[in-house]
Amino acid sequence: THRHSYLHGRFCLGFPLAWKRLLFSLFHFFTFASLSGVNRKVTYSLADSADGYFSVDRSSGIIILEHPLDRELQSSYNISVKASDQSIVLTLSSFATVTITVLDINDNPPVFERRDYLVTVPEDTSPGTEVLSVFATSQDIGTNAEIAYLIRSGNEKGKFRINSKTGVISIFEALDYESCKDFYLVVEAKDGGTPALSAVTTVNVNVTDVNDNAPKFSQVVYSAVISEDAAIGDSVIMVSEAVGSIYAGRSSMPHDL
Known part of the structure; x- marks a missing residue:
């Protein structure tokens, strides 16, 4: 059958x-x-x-x-x-x-949530302070979507550090507005695939000035000669700040005797 x-x-x-x-x-x-x-x-x-x-x-x-x-x-x-x-x-x-x-295969590179980042930081911000977090994602899954972060360039002075897992950028060494006002960090996000795929973004760290430098005169001692019949209000001598001082040339800088 x-x-x-x-x-x-x-x-x-x-x-x-x-x-x-x-x-x-x-x-x-x-x-x-x-x-x-x-x-x-x-x-x-x-x-x-x-x-x-x-x-x-x-x-x-x-x-x-x-x-x-x-x-x-x-x-x-x-x-x-x-x-x-x-x-x-x-x-x-x-x-x-x-x-x-x-x-899955590793055919999708990481993508940052933003093309570039900008953060403003006062120069007296303490080392260890977190200033910014970058974030990237991948359409892949598993190891292919595990992303590690690193600062590829712009950190030659070693002022910043990035957490490779979280993308959090923090200050590593003290900043100085008078030495450098802007940092442009190129941050890379790299996935765990083989071969690895990556993407980059730019982080602009703008350092702002704080009042941490006392005015300095161009010389310690000044001397002047004045006639006894000089009128009230006549100029006697000009004192000025040292060349290179952030206060040099500021006409609004008050002076007292």
């Missing part, structure tokens, strides 16, 4: 995103029957081709990839495969569901 069915259960497969080749064999179904003759010959078809991404060879049961996959768009597919015998009396069929899981 003809009572056998051919496919049973659920099959789970995983394939890397990198397999872009069309018509690539994914899996070969096995059917089991103890029939003979035409009843033993089985043909395969797809009840669901997942929008044309897959096909099946009618004779071999090999499932074929018809289009490149992208895990970021769809991470898995469920397709239903039908196996039918060739009985001329009564055709019997069975179905099996194949779950195809698309594995």
